[in-house]
Amino acid sequence: MAATDVSTPDYYHKVVDCQWACPAHTNVPGYLRFIAQGRYDDAYLLNRESNVFPGILGRTCDRPCEPACRRGRVDEKPVAICRLKRVAADHRGDITDRLPRGATVKNGKRIACVGAGPASLTVANDLLPLGYDVTIYEKNPTPGGLMRINIPAFRLPAQVLDEECDYIIRMGAEMRYDTPIESMRALLAEGYDAVFVGSGAPKGKELDLPGRWDAPDQVHIGIDWLANIHFGHSTAIEPRVLIIGVGNTAMDCCRTAKRVGATDVKVMARRGRKDFKASPWELEDAEEELVEIVENHSPKRFVVEDGKLTGMEFEIVEWKTDEKGKQRSTVLDTTIIPCDAVILAIGQDNAFPWIERDIGLEFGDWDMPVVDRRTFESTRPGVFFGGDAAWGPENIIWAVAHGHQAAISIHAHCEGRDLTERPPQGMTLVSAKVGMHSWAYDNDYDPSLRQKMTHEELTKRFSDIGVEVELGFTPEQTAHEVQRCLNCDIQTHFTAPLCIECDACVDVCPTRCLTITHNGSPVDDLREHLSAPALNPAQEIYVSDALPQTRRVMVKDEDVCVHCGLCAERCPTAAWDMRTFDLRLPYAGRDLVAR
Amino acid sequence: MSSIKKPPVTHPSARTNALGLKLRDYEGTMSTLCAGCGHDSVTAALIQAAWELAIPPHMAAKMSGIGCSAKTTTYFMKQSHGFNAVHGRMPSVTTGAAAANRDLICIGVSGDGDSLSIGLGQLCHAIRRDVNMLYIIDNNGVYGLTKGQFSAATDIGSRSKKGEVNTVPPIDPVLLALSLGATFVARSFSGDKQQLVPILKAGITHRGLALVDVISPCVTFNDHEGSTKSYAYTREHGAEAVTTDFVPLRREITIPETDAAVIEVPMHDGSLVRLRPTTAGYDPNDRASAYAHVRACQARGEVATGLLFVEESLKEMCDGLGLPQEPLVNLTHEALCPGSAALEALMERYR
Numbered sequence: 001m002a003a004t005d006v007s008t009p010d011y012y013h014k015v016v017d018c019q020w021a022c023p024a025h026t027n028v029p030g031y032l033r034f035i036a037q038g039r040y041d042d043a044y045l046l047n048r049e050s051n052v053f054p055g056i057l058g059r060t061c062d063r064p065c066e067p068a069c070r071r072g073r074v075d076e077k078p079v080a081i082c083r084l085k086r087v088a089a090d091h092r093g094d095i096t097d098r099l100p101r102g103a104t105v106k107n108g109k110r111i112a113c114v115g116a117g118p119a120s121l122t123v124a125n126d127l128l129p130l131g132y133d134v135t136i137y138e139k140n141p142t143p144g145g146l147m148r149i150n151i152p153a154f155r156l157p158a159q160v161l162d163e164e165c166d167y168i169i170r171m172g173a174e175m176r177y178d179t180p181i182e183s184m185r186a187l188l189a190e191g192y193d194a195v196f197v198g199s200g201a202p203k204g205k206e207l208d209l210p211g212r213w214d215a216p217d218q219v220h221i222g223i224d225w226l227a228n229i230h231f232g233h234s235t236a237i238e239p240r241v242l243i244i245g246v247g248n249t250a251m252d253c254c255r256t257a258k259r260v261g262a263t264d265v266k267v268m269a270r271r272g273r274k275d276f277k278a279s280p281w282e283l284e285d286a287e288e289e290l291v292e293i294v295e296n297h298s299p300k301r302f303v304v305e306d307g308k309l310t311g312m313e314f315e316i317v318e319w320k321t322d323e324k325g326k327q328r329s330t331v332l333d334t335t336i337i338p339c340d341a342v343i344l345a346i347g348q349d350n351a352f353p354w355i356e357r358d359i360g361l362e363f364g365d366w367d368m369p370v371v372d373r374r375t376f377e378s379t380r381p382g383v384f385f386g387g388d389a390a391w392g393p394e395n396i397i398w399a400v401a402h403g404h405q406a407a408i409s410i411h412a413h414c415e416g417r418d419l420t421e422r423p424p425q426g427m428t429l430v431s432a433k434v435g436m437h438s439w440a441y442d443n444d445y446d447p448s449l450r451q452k453m454t455h456e457e458l459t460k461r462f463s464d465i466g467v468e469v470e471l472g473f474t475p476e477q478t479a480h481e482v483q484r485c486l487n488c489d490i491q492t493h494f495t496a497p498l499c500i501e502c503d504a505c506v507d508v509c510p511t512r513c514l515t516i517t518h519n520g521s522p523v524d525d526l527r528e529h530l531s532a533p534a535l536n537p538a539q540e541i542y543v544s545d546a547l548p549q550t551r552r553v554m555v556k557d558e559d560v561c562v563h564c565g566l567c568a569e570r571c572p573t574a575a576w577d578m579r580t581f582d583l584r585l586p587y588a589g590r591d592l593v594a595r
Numbered sequence: 596m597s598s599i600k601k602p603p604v605t606h607p608s609a610r611t612n613a614l615g616l617k618l619r620d621y622e623g624t625m626s627t628l629c630a631g632c633g634h635d636s637v638t639a640a641l642i643q644a645a646w647e648l649a650i651p652p653h654m655a656a657k658m659s660g661i662g663c664s665a666k667t668t669t670y671f672m673k674q675s676h677g678f679n680a681v682h683g684r685m686p687s688v689t690t691g692a693a694a695a696n697r698d699l700i701c702i703g704v705s706g707d708g709d710s711l712s713i714g715l716g717q718l719c720h721a722i723r724r725d726v727n728m729l730y731i732i733d734n735n736g737v738y739g740l741t742k743g744q745f746s747a748a749t750d751i752g753s754r755s756k757k758g759e760v761n762t763v764p765p766i767d768p769v770l771l772a773l774s775l776g777a778t779f780v781a782r783s784f785s786g787d788k789q790q791l792v793p794i795l796k797a798g799i800t801h802r803g804l805a806l807v808d809v810i811s812p813c814v815t816f817n818d819h820e821g822s823t824k825s826y827a828y829t830r831e832h833g834a835e836a837v838t839t840d841f842v843p844l845r846r847e848i849t850i851p852e853t854d855a856a857v858i859e860v861p862m863h864d865g866s867l868v869r870l871r872p873t874t875a876g877y878d879p880n881d882r883a884s885a886y887a888h889v890r891a892c893q894a895r896g897e898v899a900t901g902l903l904f905v906e907e908s909l910k911e912m913c914d915g916l917g918l919p920q921e922p923l924v925n926l927t928h929e930a931l932c933p934g935s936a937a938l939e940a941l942m943e944r945y946r
């Protein structure tokens with residue numbers, strides 16, 4: 001097979017599993033090293049560059065990075081990346097003078113953002129320093145969108161949210177609170193150079209079963225109910241509550257219910273645990289708060305007696321996979337579970353009643369706007385979508401990633417450039433060698449296990465909805481957890497012409513990643529015939545150019561390389577070198593390659 | 596030197612041998628030799644061989660003398676016995692150990708300095724006695740530990756790092772061993788584990804002294820142009836006389852038996868060494884032709900490699916001396932020390 005091309009960023013980027021998995025491509029190992037050095041400000045700012053909301057995401061992110069983390073393949077559990085992000089945010093000093101600033105000289109272009117959630121705020125964050133006037137329309141009196149009204153304060157304290165929204169607003173965004181947009185036509189008529197729709201997916205799904213409308217006061221839509229609790233429109237709930245659905249909103253609902261008067265809370269799931277949508281840690285946190293999670297119960301009807309909801313009937317189902325690989329249920333029994341209130345948390349829909357259908361903005365399947373996956377532009381030039389508003393509910397980190405890309409498009413649109421020509425990613429690759437066997441990173445392997453987050457005790461957290469449950473890592477925990485990071489961004493870089501084929505690297509590698517072999521077999525065959533078979537097809541195989549002495553090739557299975565650097569330390573000719581890979585991401589107005 | 600210990604992580608596919616041990620269980624401490632030293636590859640090959648043979652670590656003794664090679668016994672099988680002898684005196688200490696405990700697997704690691712200069716007499720007599728051991732010579736043709744003087748293995752015409760040309764004829768341990776009646780003689784290269792590992796496995800299993808001369812380049816003092824023991828030179832001039840496949844007793848033989856060129860040598864424990872000469876007419880069971888072949892290669896400027904000669908029929912040292920099969924440590928006090936009457940009777944025989 002052909003030699004691997006490591007000259008473009010993708011190969012080494014993919015080695016940094018966490019960064020590759022993160023929609024915003026946060027430089028995780030980079031900021032973990034800053035934390036290890038006590039450089040919390042630098043850690044925070046490195047985070048902020050890509051994900052904009054480190055304090056918020058350090059508490060609420062869905063962490064696509066963690067299942068990807070290489071440590072999880074070596075040592076069962078991944079590095080607690082998300083909570084270390086919170087460490088950086090919690091311990092940072094005053095960093096306001098290091099934040100990007102709004103431009104003092106304006107470029108005369110005006111942008112409107114609909115909704116003040118993470119997507120719109122990211123767009124503002126990227127465009128304000130370039131001189132744009134950014135106006136953000138928000139139907140609520142405060143910024144943050146779902147981060148504020150749907151994520152309860154015991155998971156995300158208001159002060160954390162305020163600070164990070166303010167960083168952007170203080171750059172000069174014009175905030176129009178309590179201003180729901182009722183008509184896209186009218187908004188467009190105001191002559192903005194571009195409009196960004198980041199209004200989220202604000203409509204909770206309905207469950208129209210018999211009895212649904214017979215006692216409407218006792219049946220709530222999850223996200224609306226959370227918002228009502230947030231704004232104080234509602235302050236209590238009945239003692240026995242059923243939550244229908246088992247996604248992350250369901251988790252927020254059940255835990256909030258526990259704090260506003262419910263004593264018996266059950267989360268009712270149609271499927272078995274392995275198919276739950278909620279993140280495993282959110283399920284654990286709910287169960288710790290004595291929420292019961294009931295599997296394989298499919299809702300059938302609301303039981304209403306004398307105009308009062310007294311329970312809900314469920315079919316107890318069993319799931320089996322049919323020949324086509326599809327899961328099918330069979331009903332085993334029915335049961336009535338008594339309750340005083342039901343909260344529906346079975347998903348969210350987008351709703352654009354305010355966008356007229358005759359303004360050149362096409363809608364496609366499921367009444368969703370047609371949005372280009374790369375440019376984030378709708379079919380009407382100058383109107384962009386991002387976050388949940390674009391393709392339905394995702395997580396905050398996706399909204400941030402969308403915001404960055406939409407900002408690039410808006411900037412190009414306003415400068416009259418082709419949107420489809422996306423600015424390329426770049427990289428720097430610098431030797432990490434700083435002396436005889438000393439490296440610009442700590443290459444020793446720390447066998448510590450993943451640190452467990454300490455939680456506030458139950459009585460205290462139920463006393464006030466604003467009491468944050470997670471207490472954050474202690475300095476000792478932080479010190480251990482950062483050292484668990486394998487520094488995957490410190491790449492093993494090979495220079496074939498220098499190799500004398502002494503085998504030192506092959507011999508010393510603790511995980512037998514390296515093989516010197518004759519080239520010629522296809523990659524699948526090659527995977528079988530390495531020092532240790534390469535079992536993980538999701539991970540790349542590196543193949544070098546032909547080696548000078550025998551024309552054989554150096555092959556590396558990236559799967560469980562722990563980046564200990566021993567190959568480079570034992571290499572007599574520095575054919576192997578440890579090099580710090582830094583992915584350079586383009587942002588609006590900061591293209592890496594001069595046009 | 597390395598700055599860190601080897602991380603205690605293994606590949607998820609790491610298998611266990613018949614004893615339930617993983618390859619890494621046969622490792623020792625981190626090497627402090629120069630990066631790229633051939634000796635470390637020999638160590639890795641030994642680890643591989645010992646793991647594949649499922650040697651119980653407590654049944655092995657690692658013996659060495661002085662020199663870079665002598666350090667390597669620390670770098671494999673950390674749970675095994677070991678002895679660092681005086682310079683060149685490894686063979687006599689091993690002779691004692693092998694005599695005292697016939698169950699021990701003795702692995703001697705020496706170098707061209709340790710075995711061909713100061714310890715040459717010891718080597719010769721160990722060969723003559725056919726001590727039951729694996730005798731590895733990590734041969735780099737240079738005194739590396741004292742910064743690069745010519746050794747007794749440096750070829751005529753080979754240049755030192757400073758450019759001096761050697762004019763004194765070398766001692767070839769393979770020719771020496773063949774002429775002294777060694778029962779197992781091989782030469783290999785640290786940079787070719789495919790060849791080295793089966794030879795080491797066969798050598799460990801061989802009953803008697805198995806001499807393996809391993810060209811093991813000194814990356815610091817003898818890997819330059821003009822050296823005849825460098826990685827590049829050995830690769831260019833290596834001439835494999837015979838390929839070796841070691842078939843242990845346990846494993847079912849699945850290779851088709853039709854290949855007429857294959858010579859099978861049954862070992863004393865029932866395992867099999869299968870040799871396939873790559874040089875036409877080569878017979879690894881014929882001492883004279885082996886000697887002639889090595890000399891002919893030398894004349895052509897080639898390095899003859901492979902398991903060059905093997906003879907599994909002779910008695911090893913302990914058999915010749917009539918020593919008991921049982922290790923001395925397992926004998927009762929009465930058997931070891933039969934008392935003054937027995938001594939008296941013995942003395943009487945010599946009066």
